[in-house]
Amino acid sequence: VSQSASKLPSKILELMDGFRASKALFVASKLKIFDHLKDKGPMKAVDVANDVGTSVCGTERLLDACASLGLLEKTSQGYSNTDSANTYLTSDGKYSLHGYIIHSNDHLWPLFTNLESAVKEGSRQNHRAFGKKADDLFKDYYHSQEVKQRFMAAMHSIAHLTARDVATAFDLSKFKSACDLGGCTGALAHELVQVYPNLKVTVFDLPEVIANTSYFQPSGQHTAPVTFVSGDFFKDNLPEADLYILSRVLHDWPDEKIHVLLSKISAVCRPGCAILVAEMVLDDEKKNRSTALLQSLNMLVQTEGKERSGCEYQALLEKHGFTNVKIRITGNLLDWIAEYEIRRKKRCR
Ligand code: SAM
Structure with a gap:
């Protein structure tokens, strides 16, 4: 006797197929199909x-799959981007996610293929995914341009x-200077x-990153310039x-490494x-927060780190004299971002 549609384990079926949808999005992005359709669609x-x-x-099968997933529209004239594809999936828009999608396909996908080993061994899998063992993930990332x-x-x-959302979760107007440690681009x-x-x-x-930031700077922006400084936050001033x-x-x-960094700060x-x-x-x-819990698996396959709860962050921070921890869950599109504003009460050494 077959199951009636209402009794199908739809959540499980969706998860079983989830990787197919992800890969369809990745391949369409890699082939820059959304860029072609933005310029020339419908096609x-x-x-x-x-x-x-x-x-x-x-x-044709890829385009149909993307249309069924709500990424494209299909009419008698052909395929065209949805508004959200124009904003997030073309490679050149301010809010483009193209860079992260390519990273997901080329880097995270091979790592997640080794999730079983990561769970069994409790450690990162860069050596299995990419055939080499570097000291830390950033050496893996920065070994080639x-x-x-x-x-x-x-x-x-x-x-x-x-x-x-990060900039506005707290009123930061009382601060005169800020240093974004590991601020990347x-x-x-x-x-x-x-x-x-x-x-x-x-x-x-890190110096490898700072040497490569010019490519990412906004053009024609009329705000105060941002200063870039290279160094290793575990070792340098x-x-x-x-x-x-x-x-x-x-x-x-x-x-252990967080303690080194927080004690330096x-x-x-x-x-x-x-x-x-x-x-x-x-x-x-x-x-409860499956996006964050899946991100913690993402940390398992490639780093020595993990996602933490508010209490865990608070305990780490308080050990270094930072008190008055406040948390804001911003509910940002992709992230649950929490922010802590910590003021030192003790006089600094
Ligand atoms: N802050 C950025 C963001 O929110 O998108 C980038 C986050 S990325 C996961 C971590 C950043 O930390 C990278 O840009 C990396 O180069 C930097 N980083 C890693 N180790 C570092 C070190 N020892 N000293 C300085 N920066 C470091």
């Missing part, structure tokens, strides 16, 4: 296939989407100077600032300084 499958250099039968560019484009695209820094025109923002990141920002940085590291903080942490935050029981 027939045969014309898309000729432009892109793919088979007609394969392209191509991989570095892809990673930076991914961080840039996701940071654009979340930067406004400066996407958040540029948002901060737009929201707080009097704030001087320094982006601090940190730039002076009233506000230190750690956006998607702490989740890359185990507690703590040592240079004057009274009244603050730290702003932007991360996906797990609920205390670790059972």
Whole structure:
């Protein structure tokens, strides 16, 4: 006897198929189909296939699948982008997610293929996915210009989407200077100077990253310039600032390394300084926020870090004299970003 439609385990079936939909999105993005359709749509499958250099039968199936997923519209004139494809899936828009999608296809997909080993061994799988074992994930990312560019484009695209919420979750207007540690391309820094025109923002990141930031700078922007400084935040002196920002940085590291970093920040903080942490935050029981819980698996396959709950972040921060922890769940499009504003009460050493 077959199951009636109302009794089908639809959630499970959706999850079983989820990877097919992800891969259809990744391949259409990789082939830049959304760029072609933005410029020339509506287009027939045969014309898309000729432009892109793919088979007609394969392209037609991919376009139909994308239309069924709500990424494209299909009419008698052919296929065209939905508004959301124009905004998020073309490669050149301000809010383009193209960089992160390519990173997901080329980097995260091979890592997730080794999730079973990661769970069995409790450790990162870069050596299985990419055949090499580097000391940390950033050495893996920055060993080649191509991989570095892809990673930076991914961080840039996701940071654009979340930067406004990170910048405005707290009123930061009392701060005169901010240092975005691990600030990568400066996407958040540029948002901060737009929201707080009097704030001087320094982006601090590894030399390989700072050497590659010019490609990502906004053109014709009329805000205060952002300063870029290269260094290793575990070893080098940190730039002076009233506000230190750690956006998607702490989740890359185990507690021991976080203690090294927080004690360095703590040592240079004057009274009244603050730290702003932007991360996906797990609920205390670790059972509700599946985006953040899946992100923690993403950390397992490639880093020594993990996502943490608000209480866990609070405990880490309080060990270094940062009190008055406040959390805002912003409900941002992709992320649950929580932010902590921590003011030192003790006098700095
Ligand atoms: N803050 C950005 C964001 O929210 O999109 C980028 C986050 S990315 C996951 C982590 C950043 O930390 C990278 O840009 C990386 O280069 C930087 N980073 C890693 N290790 C570092 C170190 N030892 N010193 C300085 N920056 C480092």
